[in-house]
Every structure is written in C-alpha cells, then in structure tokens.
Amino acid sequence: MAAPTRAMPAGPRPGDIGGWGNAWNNEQAGSQPISTPRPAPSSTTAAQPLAASSLPSVSVTEDQRLSVGAQLPTGPGKAEEPVQLTADQITHDRELGIVTAKGRVEIAQINRTLVADTVSYNLKQDIIAASGNVIITEPGGEVVFADYFELTGDFKDGVASEIKVILADSSRLGAVSGTRIGGNRTDFDKGVYTACQPCRRDPGRRPLWELKAERVTHNQADQEIEYRDAWLEFAGIPVMYTPYMAHPDPTVRRRTGFLMPSAGMSSNLGTNVSVPYFWAIDSNQDLTFTPRFLFPNSSSTSVPDLDNKGRSVLQRVVLSGEHRWAGMNGETKTNASLTADKYTADLRGHVDAVGRFDISNVWRAGYQVQRSSDDTYTGIYGYSFQRNQPWLTSRPYVEGFGRRNYALLEGFSYQGLRQQDDLGASPLVLPHATFSHVGMPSSRGGYWSVDADTLSYARSEGLSANRLSTQVAWNRPFMGRMGDMTNLTASLRGDAYHADHLDNNDGSANSGRIIPQVAATWRQPFIRRNATMPQVLEPMLMVAASPNGGNPRQLPNEDSQTFELDEINALMPNRMTGLDRVEGGIRGGYGLRWAAYPWRGGFINAQVAQGWRARKDSTFAPGQGFNDYLSDYVGRFDIAPAGNISLLNRVRLDKETLALRRNENTLVIGSPLLQMATTYLMLEKSGNGSQTFDRRHALVNTLTSRISRNWMASATVSSNLLDGGEIQSWGAKATYADECFAFVSDFRRTTTSDRDDYSGYQLTFNIVFKTLADLPLNVF
Numbered sequence: 216m217a218a219p220t221r222a223m224p225a226g227p228r229p230g231d232i233g234g235w236g237n238a239w240n241n242e243q244a245g246s247q248p249i250s251t252p253r254p255a256p257s258s259t260t261a262a263q264p265l266a267a268s269s270l271p272s273v274s275v276t277e278d279q280r281l282s283v284g285a286q287l288p289t290g291p292g293k294a295e296e297p298v299q300l301t302a303d304q305i306t307h308d309r310e311l312g313i314v315t316a317k318g319r320v321e322i323a324q325i326n327r328t329l330v331a332d333t334v335s336y337n338l339k340q341d342i343i344a345a346s347g348n349v350i351i352t353e354p355g356g357e358v359v360f361a362d363y364f365e366l367t368g369d370f371k372d373g374v375a376s377e378i379k380v381i382l383a384d385s386s387r388l389g390a391v392s393g394t395r396i397g398g399n400r401t402d403f404d405k406g407v408y409t410a411c412q413p414c415r416r417d418p419g420r421r422p423l424w425e426l427k428a429e430r431v432t433h434n435q436a437d438q439e440i441e442y443r444d445a446w447l448e449f450a451g452i453p454v455m456y457t458p459y460m461a462h463p464d465p466t467v468r469r470r471t472g473f474l475m476p477s478a479g480m481s482s483n484l485g486t487n488v489s490v491p492y493f494w495a496i497d498s499n500q501d502l503t504f505t506p507r508f509l510f511p512n513s514s515s516t517s518v519p520d521l522d523n524k525g526r527s528v529l530q531r532v533v534l535s536g537e538h539r540w541a542g543m544n545g546e547t548k549t550n551a552s553l554t555a556d557k558y559t560a561d562l563r564g565h566v567d568a569v570g571r572f573d574i575s576n577v578w579r580a581g582y583q584v585q586r587s588s589d590d591t592y593t594g595i596y597g598y599s600f601q602r603n604q605p606w607l608t609s610r611p612y613v614e615g616f617g618r619r620n621y622a623l624l625e626g627f628s629y630q631g632l633r634q635q636d637d638l639g640a641s642p643l644v645l646p647h648a649t650f651s652h653v654g655m656p657s658s659r660g661g662y663w664s665v666d667a668d669t670l671s672y673a674r675s676e677g678l679s680a681n682r683l684s685t686q687v688a689w690n691r692p693f694m695g696r697m698g699d700m701t702n703l704t705a706s707l708r709g710d711a712y713h714a715d716h717l718d719n720n721d722g723s724a725n726s727g728r729i730i731p732q733v734a735a736t737w738r739q740p741f742i743r744r745n746a747t748m749p750q751v752l753e754p755m756l757m758v759a760a761s762p763n764g765g766n767p768r769q770l771p772n773e774d775s776q777t778f779e780l781d782e783i784n785a786l787m788p789n790r791m792t793g794l795d796r797v798e799g800g801i802r803g804g805y806g807l808r809w810a811a812y813p814w815r816g817g818f819i820n821a822q823v824a825q826g827w828r829a830r831k832d833s834t835f836a837p838g839q840g841f842n843d844y845l846s847d848y849v850g851r852f853d854i855a856p857a858g859n860i861s862l863l864n865r866v867r868l869d870k871e872t873l874a875l876r877r878n879e880n881t882l883v884i885g886s887p888l889l890q891m892a893t894t895y896l897m898l899e900k901s902g903n904g905s906q907t908f909d910r911r912h913a914l915v916n917t918l919t920s921r922i923s924r925n926w927m928a929s930a931t932v933s934s935n936l937l938d939g940g941e942i943q944s945w946g947a948k949a950t951y952a953d954e955c956f957a958f959v960s961d962f963r964r965t966t967t968s969d970r971d972d973y974s975g976y977q978l979t980f981n982i983v984f985k986t987l988a989d990l991p992l993n994v995f
Contacts (some may be wrong), residue, residue, distance in 0.1 A: 298368075299323045302334070312338040320345070326354035327370050341368040349375075355435070355466055356383035361393075371398030378403065380433075384465035386410040386955075386986050388440070390431065399436040406431030408440070410985040411955035423956050424449045424984060426460075438467045447984075462987060469495045474503070475988045484596070486510045487533075500540040507533040509557070531555050533596060545572035545579075552598060563588040565598050574613075582611045590632045591970050606631045621651045627672075634970065639676035642773070646671060661691040668794060672773065680714040680771045684794050699739040706732050710794070714771045726769035730797055734759035734788035751810045755824070758803040759788035763830055765799040772796055779877075780840040780867060782806065782849045785824040790841075791834070802828035804846075816857030823850040825870070838900055840877075845870050859886045887921040912936040925953045943967055957983040 303318025314336045322329040322343070332347025344365045351359040351370070358381040366373025372395055379389035380401075387410070390403030408431065411422035428445035439461055447455040463470045474491040491505040509531050535552035547570035556563055565588065571581040585600055585607035587593050593600065600607060612625035627644035631637075647670045654663040666686045673679040688706035695701065711727040740753040766772075774793025784790045786804040791797060806824030813819070826846035833842075840847035848868040855861040860883065867877035880895040894915040914936055919929040932945040946963035959981040968974045982990040 300334075300336075314338065324370060328352040329364075329370070331364075336368070342366070343368060343370075343373075357381065366395060369398070372396060382465045384410075384986060385412070386465065388431065388433070399434070401433045401435075403431040403433070405429060406442075408442070408987075409955065410987065411953075421451055423953070426987065428460075433464060435464070435466075438464050438470075440464050465986070469493070469501060471495045475990055477990070484509055499542055500538070502536060502538045504534075504536045507535065509533065509554075531557060535598075544574075545570065545581075547571075550598070552596065554596070563592045565593050567598070567600055577617060578613065578615045580611075580613045582609075584609045586630060587632070590634070590636070593632075594969065605633050606636070619653045619655070622649070624648045637676070640674060642672040642674050644670065644672040659691070660693075661689060664688045664690060674716075677719065678714065678716050678771055678773075680712060680717075680773070682710065682712050682794070684708065684710045695739075697739065699737065701735060701737045704732075704734045704788070706734075708732070710770075712770055714769070717769065717771060724769045726767060728765055728767070728770070728797075730761055730765055730799075732759060732761035732788065736786070736788075746814065748811050748813050750812075751808075753808040753810075755786055755806045755808065756803070757786045757788060757805070758801075760801045761797070761799050763800045764832070765797040766832075766834065770795060778835060778839050780826070780835075780846055780849055781865065782822045782824045782851050785826040785846060785849055790826070796834060798828075798834050799832070800828055800830045802826070813856055817855045818853070819856070820853040821851070823848065825849070840867055843870070847876055848873075859890075860884050889920050890918070892917040892919070910937065914940075926951050941966070955985045957981075957985075 300314075300316060300320070300322050302316035302320040305314065305316045307314050316334045316336075317332070320329075320331050320334045322334065328351070329343075329345060330348070330350040331345035333345070335344045336342075337344075342365065344363075345361075346363045349359075349361045349364045351361075351364070353359065359375075360379040360381075361375040362377040364373060364375045364378075374395070375393045377391065378393040379387065381387060386408065388403065388406060388408045390406040392404045394402045396402070406428050408426040408428075409422045409424060411424065413422070414420040425448045426442065426445055427448060428442035430443045432441045432443075433439075434441070440463075442460040443458065445457050445460050446453050471494050472492070474493050476488060476490045478486075478488045487507050487509045489505050489507040491503055494502045494504065496502060531554055533552055533554040535550070538547070538549045540547045547568070549566070549568040551564065551566040551568075553562065553564035555561065566584055566586050568584040569582070571579060573579045586609065587607060592598075607630040609628040609630075610625055612623065614624070615622040625644075625647050627642075627647065629641045631641060648668070650665070650667045652665040656662040664687075666688075668682070668684045670682040671680075686706055686708040688704055691703045693701040693703070708730045709727070710730075711725075713723065713725050715723045717724055734757070736755070736757045738753055738755040740751055743750045743752070772795040775791045775796035778790070778792055780790075786806050788802075789798065804824060804826040806822060808822040809820070811819040825848050826841060828844060831843060835841040840849075847870050850864075850866050850868075852862070852864040852866075862883075863879075863881045865877070865879040866875065868874065869876055875897060876899045878895065878897040881892065883890060883892045885891050894917075896911060896913045898911045900910040912935070914934045915931065917929060917931045919927070921927045927950045928948065930945075930947045933943045934940050935943050944963065944965045944967075946961065948962070949958075949960045951958040959979075961977075961979045963977045965974045965977075980990075984990075
C-alpha cells in the first residue's frame with residue numbers, strides 16, 4: 216500500500232477506539248456494561264410523584280422497580296406501538312408533560328431496547344432524552360453506546376454524542392457525534408472503524424488498524440457504510456488515504472461490485488494487474504470476472520518488446536472467471552480462462568468445472584470437466600487443478616444408492632500434460648457401468664453378492680475394446696470359540712472381450728474367460744490386558760485357489776498395468792488393481808499385526824506380510840516384488856506416542872537379500888513451537904515395455920514453528936537424491952493472523968523447467984484487513 220498522498224485533515228481527530236474497550240469487553244463477554252450502584256427507589260422526588268392514573272399502567276415489581284406500559288405515537292395515520300418502561304424511580308411533571316425515569320432505566324419497543332441511567336420523555340414533543348451509559352440494541356444485532364442520546368419516541372430520529380457501535384459481525388464503529396435519520400441511516404462525524412477486538416489486558420490500547428474518516432454514513436436501507444476523506448492507520452501510522460470509500464455492512468453476505476485488485480511480476484508473464492468484478496446474479500449464484508492485464512517489459516509502449524529470438528511480444532489480456540451455483544438439489548462451480556499467446560497470438564485457455572445434482576433420494580448425477588489448450592498453459596498462468604496431477608480428467612456420471620445395491624454409469628476423457636503424452640493414444644471411455652448387490656444374510660450368516668461391470672473405450676490411434684464382466688459370490692463369515700474370525704468365499708466370474716488393434720495390429724479379436732475361485736481368510740487376535748500398555752497380537756492367513764493362467768494374449772490390459780505390493784494386498788485373494796488381469800493358481804499369504812496402546816495415550820502399530828503361490832507366472836512385472844514363488848517382505852510401522860514424535864514407515868525388502876526395494880518414511884519431531892518433518896521416498900525401477908517406472912529417490916525436509924498465538928513460519932527443501940542430492944525446490948512461508956488482520960508471505964524457488972514453463976523464483980504477499988479489504992501481491 217502506498218503512503219498517504221495528502222496530509223491528515225485539520226481539526227479534532229476522531230477518538231481512539233482502543234479507549235472504548237471497557238464497555239466493549241463487557242459486551243464481548245456476554246454481559247451488559249455494569250453501571251455504578253444506584254440508590255434504592257425513593258418515595259419522594261422534586262417533581263410530583265407519578266400517580267397510578269397518569270399513564271396506562273403503573274405497578275411495583277418484586278424488586279421494587281416501577282414498570283410502566285405506555286402507548287407512544289408513531290406518526291400520523293399509524294397505529295400506536297406499546298413501550299415497556301422499567302426504572303428504579305419514575306416521576307411525572309404534569310405541567311410540562313415530562314416523564315423522568317432514573318436508576319437502571321430500560322425501555323423496550325418492538326425489537327429495540329434502550330438502557331440508560333436517566334431517561335426523560337417529553338410527552339408533548341414525543342422526544343426521549345437519555346444520558347449516562349446509554350445502550351441501544353437494534354433489531355439487526357447492532358449495539359449502540361453513547362454518553363447522551365436524544366431521539367424521537369419511535370427511535371427513528373435522533374442525535375448522540377460520543378457514540379460507539381458494535382456491528383453485527385463484532386466490528387467497531389465510533390465517532391465524536393452521530394445523527395440518526397429516518398431509522399435507516401446514521402451519520403457519524405469524525406468516525407473510526409475497525410474489526411479488531413479490544414485488548415483484554417489493556418482495553419485502552421490502540422487497535423492494530425483503524426480506518427478514520429471525517430464523515431461516515433451507515434445506510435441501513437442500502438446496507439452500506441460510506442467513508443469520506445478517509446485514511447487507514449496501521450499501528451498508529453497512516454499508510455493510505457482515499458477521498459471516498461464504501462463497503463457493505465455486516466448484514467450483506469454478497470453484493471455486486473469490484474473487488475480488491477492485485478498486481479504481480481514474473482519472468483513468464485512480466486508485469487500483470489488483475490481487476491476482479493463480482494456479480495451477485497441471484498441469491499444462489501454468482502460470477503467473478505477477473506481480467507488480468509499483461510504488459511511488456513519494454514519502457515516504450517510504441518515499440519513492441521522482442522524476445523531473445525527477435526520475435527514480437529504482444530501486449531495482451533487474460534480473461535478469466537468463476538461461476539458458482541447452489542440449489543436445493545445440487546451445485547456447480549466453473550473456472551475458465553482465455554488469452555492470446557504472447558509470441559504467436561494463438562488462443563490459449565482452460566476450463567475446470569464440477570457439478571452435482573440430486574435427482575431423487577436414490578439417484579444423483581454430476582460431471583467433472585478439465586481441459587487445457589496445451590500442456591504448459593496452466594503452469595505458466597497459475598491455474599492449478601485438483602491434486603496437481605500430470606493429466607486432466609473429464610467425467611460425466613450418474614449413480615444410484617440403495618440399501619443393498621449400488622449402480623454407476625460414467626464416462627472418461629483424459630488429457631496428458633507431460634511432454635511424452637500423445638493425445639491420439641489417450642482413451643475415450645464411454646460408457647463404464649458397474650452394479651453391485653449384497654443379499655440379506657441367512658439365519659447361519661451366509662449371503663450372496665453380485666458384481667457386474669461393462670466398459671467400452673476407443674482411441675484415434677491404437678487399442679479400442681469392449682468388456683463385460685460379471686461375478687457371483689457366496690460369502691460365509693465364522694466366529695470361532697477362541698475369538699478367531701474366518702471368512703469363506705466361493706465365486707464364479709465371467710469376462711467377455713472384443714478388441715480392435717490389439718498389440719498395434721489392424722485385426723480384431725473376440726475372447727473371454729470363466730474363473731471359478733474359492734478363498735478363505737483367517738485371523739486370531741490375542742489380547743494382553745495391562746495397566747501400562749495393553750497389546751493386541753493378531754496372526755493372519757489367506758488361501759485362494761482358481762485355475763492357472765487366466766490371462767490369454769487376446770485379452771487387452773488397460774486397468775491392471777500398475778501394481779504395488781504392500782502389507783494390505785499381500786493378504787488379499789485378488790491382488791490386481793483392476794479386472795483385465797487375474798492371479799490364478801493356488802496362492803496365499805501370511806502376516807502378523809501387533810498393536811500397543813500406552814496408558815499415556817497414542818499408539819504403536821506394526822505389520823509384516825508375505826505372499827506366496829504354488830506356480831510361477833508372468834502376472835506381475837519385474838520389479839514389482841512378486842515374480843517368484845514367494846513375494847518380497849512388506850511391512851509397515853506406525854508410532855505416535857503421546858508426545859512430540861511420530862513415525863510412519865512402509866518398507867519392502869527383497870526376499871533373498873533383504874535389500875531395500877521400497878522405503879517410505881515420514882518422521883515428525885518436536886512441539887508446535889518448533890517441529891521438524893522429514894519425508895524420505897525410495898522406489899526401485901519397475902515394469903516392462905511401455906509401462907516402465909524409473910527409480911525414484913527423494914527427500915523433503917520441512918521446518919515449522921508456531922512462534923506465538925498469531926505468528927507461524929515454515930521452510931521446505933525438496934531434493935532429488937539420484938543426482939547427488941540436487942535441490943529441486945525450496946521455499947519459506949511466514950503467516951500472521953488474528954481476529955482482524957492477516958499477513959501471508961510465501962517465497963519459493965524451483966530449478967525444474969517444462970518447455971516454456973521456466974524455473975525461477977516466486978514471491979507472493981497477501982494482506983487481509985478483515986471486513987475491509989484483501990490485498991494480494993505477486994512480486995515474481
């Protein structure tokens with residue numbers, strides 16, 4: 216933010232909001248400000264005591280306070296509205312027509328309440344004068360404090376001195392004086408606004424930021440607060456001046472208008488300025504249109520800038536927007552952008568949209584659309600997709616949920632973002648349908664299940680196929696006398712395929728298979744009860760049998776190309792990830808799980824497992840840990856005792872040499888004051904043919920510190936250990952946040968490039984004044 220461009224207005228300065236903290240602290244704690252002790256009601260006063268016949272009703276309550284129910288006129292032609300007046304002492308001057316109430320005076324009218332030390336009501340002029348700790352509660356949730364308030368009987372017009380207002384969102388607005396007009400507008404002279412709460416230890420302390428103005432107008436009818444000749448003070452220092460400023464009051468959830476602009480610089484985009492405009496289309500939908508203006512780095516605008524190859528760099532604009540809709544039976548969200556390439560003027564853009572619609576209590580439909588004009592566009596212009604995957608997915612779907620049934624109909628389209636991805640080799644899946652049914656258990660516990668799947672996909676270049684798969688299974692769980700648990704399953708599965716261009720040939724092939732299978736899983740938990748650390752030891756076994764083979768060459772393989780052996784699937788009868796490949800023959804697995812629960816809290820878990828099979832085959836690719844009779848050893852170790860340490864470790868060891876084939880570790884040490892997290896990943900090369908995954912060896916170190924209640928800092932370094940520990944990226948982040956202000960600074964350095972998406976630095980700042988403005992700034 217720039218420094219003020221004009222001097223502070225002359226004359227008295229608005230009062231400090233921090234000096235009003237005592238009354239506001241009481242309100243924040245859920246109680247009204249406490250007045251000084253009042254004397255007991257007196258039976259004699261200087262004026263004539265109020266008689267029972269003076270007003271419609273006068274009564275003495277149990278605490279000896281007087282209550283008066285009066286009818287106050289609201290203007291010509293309007294019905295009279297009742298007012299309830301309660302006070303320690305009420306007197307009535309018949310000559311002047313003035314009712315005076317003293318001591319804990321409370322006046323209630325419809326949804327408004329007035330509390331004061333003394334209230335004088337002129338019956339002839341219909342004017343109420345309140346003084347001493349005056350508090351007015353408005354229907355919209357606002358609470359008004361003043362030293363003196365003079366207003367009409369209907370509370371719609373009046374004047375006040377030393378007025379302070381707590382708005383509905385707990386922000387504060389105060390002024391030297393205020394004028395209420397028509398019940399829907401209040402003018403404040405020399406006003407001060409802040410969203411900061413008073414300091415509990417020092418209520419008179421100046422708030423972190425204040426917006427001060429010569430005149431502030433709160434228009435309740437338009438739901439807007441306007442400032443004239445306003446300046447922003449941060450920590451008591453003026454940092455910005457504006458002749459006019461306005462923002463919606465707390466009763467407004469959303470309103471059409473310009474949002475806070477942002478500016479930035481980068482080596483890819485140069486200088487850029489974004490000016491967002493928000494359009495509240497309806498109560499349930501809105502549109503945020505954000506044009507981003509990109510300027511060449513040349514100092515002369517008459518001569519186009521040139522890149523290092525002498526090509527003209529065009530001055531351009533990025534048109535982007537976000538549309539949101541939420542209804543009773545669904546919601547949608549769409550992000551899109553469009554621009555011209557800075558060198559060729561070719562159109563570039565992206566779309567990222569999701570939607571969901573509840574058709575009935577059983578059925579719902581939805582979609583996901585992710586597309587980009589080219590591979591590097593979203594990285595250069597900063598439009599990140601969910602999970603930052605190296606491919607984009609578009610997926611329409613319809614699904615139904617029953618008590619024992621589930622049905623899904625969907626389609627898929629993919630766009631790869633890596634340099635080696637070929638759009639012609641990307642499949643179009645339409646349709647993919649699944650159905651699952653689980654029957655009611657019999658009296659002995661057995662139940663039937665049915666699973667069906669149909670899939671059709673095509674490519675402009677390469678394999679296209681259709682698949683139909685159905686499986687019927689009978690399941691029977693058993694509970695032994697010793698607490699052991701056994702589950703028996705007998706199933707029959709049938710698959711039918713039609714494939715075109717299999718193995719890059721021009722021919723077609725029809726094929727199928729029928730796979731009967733029986734499987735049993737068993738586990739026996741042993742529990743050791745102990746006052747200091749209860750433990751559970753659980754051996755586990757799995758045995759399955761089906762015909763050998765089951766994967767003829769005529770069957771395409773699309774959904775079972777990747778496999779990662781771990782401690783979970785080593786004990787599963789079907790270890791493959793999809794339906795195109797099956798594991799045949801007699802096979803099984805065994806494992807051991809141990810868990811301990813220290814009495815101070817936390818837990819310790821450990822599990823090891825190994826798979827086996829009676830006959831070797833080529834189901835699993837080399838490097839996946841299961842190309843022999845026995846698989847590699849797989850294990851997992853989790854420790855999270857009650858303290859400042861936690862460890863997650865997953866490991867795969869070679870069955871013969873015990874050499875590491877996969878090792879994943881996440882170690883967190885320290886308290887919130889200073890915490891160190893280390894993530895280590897090592898994966899050996901696996902796969903064969905076109906589906907080969909290179910060896911990966913990486914280390915990520917993160918240091919975080921919650922310095923105080925409001926401050927937090929972190930630093931991260933990512934290294935590729937295959938290249939001698941070369942650093943791929945590093946960065947630091949600092950955050951300050953309290954109830955009224957937030958500041959985020961994020962600095963990152965990347966060393967990797969992807970075609971025209973270059974490596975470099977990125978430094979961003981984001982400054983947030985709660986309820987007032989959000990100031991993002993991208994430096995690089």
